Amino acid sequence: xxxxxxxxxxxxxxxxxxxxxxxxxxxxxxxxxxxxxxxxxxxxxxxxxxxxxxxxxxxxxxxxxxxxxxxxxxxxxxxxxxxxxxxxxxxxxxxxxxxxxxxxxxxxxxxxxxxxxxxxxxxxxxxxxxxxxxxxxxxxxxxxxxxxxxxxxxxxxxxxxxxxxxxxxxxxxxxxxxxxxxxxxxxxxxxxxxxxxxxxxxxxxxxxxxxxxxxxxxxxxxxxxxxxxxxxxxxxxxxxxxxxxxxxxxxxxxxxxxxxxxxxxxxxxxxxxxxxxxxxxxxxxxxxxxxxxxxxxxxxxxxxxxxxxxxxxxxxxxxxxxxxxxxxxxxxxxxxxxxxxxxxxxxxxxxxxxxxxxxxxxxxxxxxxxxxxxxxxxxxxxxxxxxxxxxxxxxxxxxxxxxxxxx
Amino acid sequence: xxxxxxxxxxxxxxxxxxxxxxxxxxxxxxxxxxxxxxxxxxxxxxxxxxxxxxxxxxxxxxxxxxxxxxxxxxxxxxxxxxxxxxxxxxxxxxxxxxxxxxxxxxxxxxxxxxxxxxxxxxxxxxxxxxxxxxxxxxxxxxxxxxxxxxxxxxxxxxxxxxxxxxxxxxxxxxxxxxxxxxxxxxxxxxxxxxxxxxxxxxxxxxxxxxxxxxxxxxxxxxxxxxxxxxxxxxxxxxxxxxxxxxxxxxxxxxxxxxx
Ligand SMILES: Nc1ncnc2c1ncn2[C@@H]1O[C@H](COP(=O)(O)OP(=O)(O)O)[C@@H](O)[C@H]1O
Ligand SMILES: [Mg+2]
Numbered sequence: 001x002x003x004x005x006x007x008x009x010x011x012x013x014x015x016x017x018x019x020x021x022x023x024x025x026x027x028x029x030x031x032x033x034x035x036x037x038x039x040x041x042x043x044x045x046x047x048x049x050x051x052x053x054x055x056x057x058x059x060x061x062x063x064x065x066x067x068x069x070x071x072x073x074x075x076x077x078x079x080x081x082x083x084x085x086x087x088x089x090x091x092x093x094x095x096x097x098x099x100x101x102x103x104x105x106x107x108x109x110x111x112x113x114x115x116x117x118x119x120x121x122x123x124x125x126x127x128x129x130x131x132x133x134x135x136x137x138x139x140x141x142x143x144x145x146x147x148x149x150x151x152x153x154x155x156x157x158x159x160x161x162x163x164x165x166x167x168x169x170x171x172x173x174x175x176x177x178x179x180x181x182x183x184x185x186x187x188x189x190x191x192x193x194x195x196x197x198x199x200x201x202x203x204x205x206x207x208x209x210x211x212x213x214x215x216x217x218x219x220x221x222x223x224x225x226x227x228x229x230x231x232x233x234x235x236x237x238x239x240x241x242x243x244x245x246x247x248x249x250x251x252x253x254x255x256x257x258x259x260x261x262x263x264x265x266x267x268x269x270x271x272x273x274x275x276x277x278x279x280x281x282x283x284x285x286x287x288x289x290x291x292x293x294x295x296x297x298x299x300x301x302x303x304x305x306x307x308x309x310x311x312x313x314x315x316x317x318x319x320x321x322x323x324x325x326x327x328x329x330x331x332x333x334x335x336x337x338x339x340x341x342x343x344x345x346x347x348x349x350x351x352x353x354x355x356x357x358x359x360x361x362x363x364x365x366x367x368x369x370x371x372x373x374x375x376x377x378x379x380x381x382x383x384x385x386x387x388x389x390x391x392x393x394x395x396x397x398x399x400x401x402x403x404x405x406x407x
Numbered sequence: 408x409x410x411x412x413x414x415x416x417x418x419x420x421x422x423x424x425x426x427x428x429x430x431x432x433x434x435x436x437x438x439x440x441x442x443x444x445x446x447x448x449x450x451x452x453x454x455x456x457x458x459x460x461x462x463x464x465x466x467x468x469x470x471x472x473x474x475x476x477x478x479x480x481x482x483x484x485x486x487x488x489x490x491x492x493x494x495x496x497x498x499x500x501x502x503x504x505x506x507x508x509x510x511x512x513x514x515x516x517x518x519x520x521x522x523x524x525x526x527x528x529x530x531x532x533x534x535x536x537x538x539x540x541x542x543x544x545x546x547x548x549x550x551x552x553x554x555x556x557x558x559x560x561x562x563x564x565x566x567x568x569x570x571x572x573x574x575x576x577x578x579x580x581x582x583x584x585x586x587x588x589x590x591x592x593x594x595x596x597x598x599x600x601x602x603x604x605x606x607x608x609x610x611x612x613x614x615x616x617x618x619x620x621x622x623x624x625x626x627x628x629x630x631x632x633x634x635x636x637x638x639x640x641x642x643x644x645x646x647x648x649x650x651x652x653x654x655x656x657x658x659x660x661x662x663x664x665x666x
Contacts, residue, residue: 005534016522317518320479321580322507322535324500400479404514 001327010334013307021339024303028343028383029350031293032376036351036368038289042282043248048273051320052203053267059234060134061241062270063093063227063248064263081221087211089351090227090250096247097240102230104131107214107223113167113207115179124181124205126214129135134228142175142190149210158190162205181207184217190287237266276295296343297383304336304391315395329396336388337381344380348373425491426588426620427453427476432485433469434643445471446482446643455587458614458621460634460653468643469624470592476622477510477590480501490587507536511581513591517573521566525556525576528565532584546583553617554579555609571602578609582619589613589621595630607633608657633657 014021033257039086059149065084090105097103105128113120131137132144140161149156157179159167164174177188186209195203215222245257245264265273308315315328434446445468453459460511463469474480475487478494478500487495492639494505506512511532519528527546538546551561556575560568565576574594581589591610595603611633631637633653639647 001535002540004540009534012523082411119554303630312519314520317520318535319503320477320506320512320518321532322503324503324535326500327535376498401474404479404518 001321001330004404005012006331007335010338013331013335014055014338020303024299024339025343025346027299028244028293028340028380029296029347030348031197031289031296032344032380033285033351033354034289034292035379036348036372037354037358037366038285039282039372040355040368042133042278042285042362043369043372044359044364045281046275046278046353047367048365049278050271053270053274058153059231059237059243059400060267061229061231061237062265063089063229063244064265065224065261066263069284083221084252085224085227086222087224087282088222090224092251093227093229093244093247097229098244100232101236101240102130102133102228104128104134104228104230105211105224106131106226106228106315107211107219108225111181111218113163113179113181115167118167122163122164124214124218125206125208126211126218127208128263130207131228137208138145138193139190140193142188144190145208145210145400150212153212153216154210155184155186155213156189156210157186158192159188159209159402160192160204160206161194163207164191166205174205179207182218210377241266247403256309293379293383297340297387300336300339300383301387301391303333303339308332308391308395312398312403313393315398316400316406319398319400320404325396328398329392332392332395333385333388337384338394340388341377344377347380348376351376416643424456425452425461425642426455426457427451427622428486428488428504429476430486431486432472432475432482432487434468434480435483442642446475446582449485449640449643449645450456451638451645451648453620453622455620456614457636458610458619458623458634459638460623460629460631461638461640462625463640465626467640469626469640471643472640473590473622473624476588477512477565478506490614507532508584509582511589513574513577513581513589513594514655515593515596517570517577517597519565519573519576519580522564524564525551525561525568525579528576529579529583532580536584546585547579550579550583551576553582553643555605555612558586569602570598571605574598574602574606578606578613582613587620589619590624591621592624593607593626594623603630603640604657605659608659611654611657617666629655644645 058314063085081389086104087105090103094103104127106125108123110121110123111124113122113124125131127145128150129145129147133140137144139158142158144158145156148154159174159179164172167179168174168177171343174188174191177189179186185231186207192204192206192208229240231237241264245260248264249255249257249260249264252261355368358364418530429452432446432449433444435441435442435444449472451602461469461472475482477498481496481497481502485495485634486493489505489509494502497505503523506595520531527548529550533543533546551558554575556572556579560572565573567575574597578594582590589610594606594610598606607630610621610623614621614635621634623630625631632651635651635654636643637647637649637651639649
């Protein structure tokens, strides 16, 4: 049988029952489309987190409470619950490593914030003036926290542009305004420049207050969430990491570094950690979408089996006039593959569209990669082969007489 | 012979003219614990150019015999020489190749692809024979003309045709590969008398003018009498083999001339 004739037969068969073919294709479209869209969301999250980490600079060390596990580090657990670092640890580090490097501890938590009747839930970072240098914070209006604010345990706040918009309205004047956190009043003394972060690493939706103020009035203890250390130059990073680790192990009376109740991470560690977390996310999203792809494949098999049963007499006739088993098998397999490939093509387009829509409406970064398109297309073809093979094999195996006698 | 592979030697010398030779053909079907014997000790010869009717009551084994003659099924026992080659035990794909090139079938139920055009239906055997597209047209037109289907119907879909026209399309499809043997199983069974007459006339014409070898299966004496020779089958055995020296001539009554 010639390939053009085969394609003709396939086109004829697929268009024979347009509604049924359409619904079967729809199953594949949904499967492939959701794989593309969800993997794009996962990959986008990964990309934006990595970009954020990279933007904080290559000479930053972070000391976090909680232990780093081998092969992965739970950022949220470490930052949220463990309280093994104190201000005294930060002071000791500053004293040991010298003035060439900048040390900035912070105590951060999310709180409800109110101002003139509006309210929002945001990250309150209790910290010191040096924090601005370690995290490249640039002030747009007013000023950042000063040593005087630290000494006087001042009730002052520097807010991010997103927080300003949420509390006072877009681009409204904020300097001198009052905000309340836990019924404690703060005066806004500065607004930072937008950094353009997204999602859960948004550095624009944040409020900075003096560290002692946060510890005394908000958390009520001296626990520290992070100690940021900006090295004078990247070359001194390994030595610095070593020094800080040794110092803290000593201060915490821990002999075995494996049992450390804190973690000292550089940027590469953070990227690896975030990548591990987000690739798990991508995998999970992909797996969920993969299930719908399998359901779509079963739809193909179901339709093809129905088709084979309905066309039993036709198959018998084709065999009687000279079709070989291979001709029949190829035709039915190609019918199934045609459906999945059409579905795959439309699915890729609509998945891409959905990913763009998600970006446009929710601000979440998405990334559709050529790799995921190639993968989806391959998967579509493979589904056509896998789920189409059994019906095609059944059709080819039909005995011509039994097929012709079939009522 | 196109299909005769060197491994398949003629079992016995046969005359040049022999189309079909059956020797002691038997067909059994397992039914539960026992076996049903559908054909027993069937032996006969049909020469090239003969028009033979196989006649018998319903259930006598006519269709089973035709399936064996048409290589749609294999006998349980016995020898079948088709154009001198033993074809009784060929593998399925080789039988498909012979069906494609040497045999044309006409069924009681027409078995056309309903949504496909007349042209596409008739082209199908050429498709499976692997004939190049551009040379098909001439073959299809010749077959349709031989089957007597008016040219204004050739682009119709087959389910838009009358029964008689559908059977003519089926005959054209059977003829298009220029087969050595034409097998028709109750070709008039689904048609009224007048339309049936048209189909019988077509067979007679193909026999007389084109010297086709035709095996016509029927349960009706009247239909069988259109052939040159009548094989009577009963309970799976050939009972009589009669030369019909004065075949009935199919008459086309005017309103159904081209129904
Ligand atoms: N696959 C089968 N299994 C068992 N019995 C069969 C099978 N096919 C046909 N038969 C039996 O063989 C007999 C002859 O059938 P058939 O050749 O169709 O007769 P006819 O065409 O003369 O009416 C019938 O009794 C039928 O029941
Ligand atoms: Mg029958």
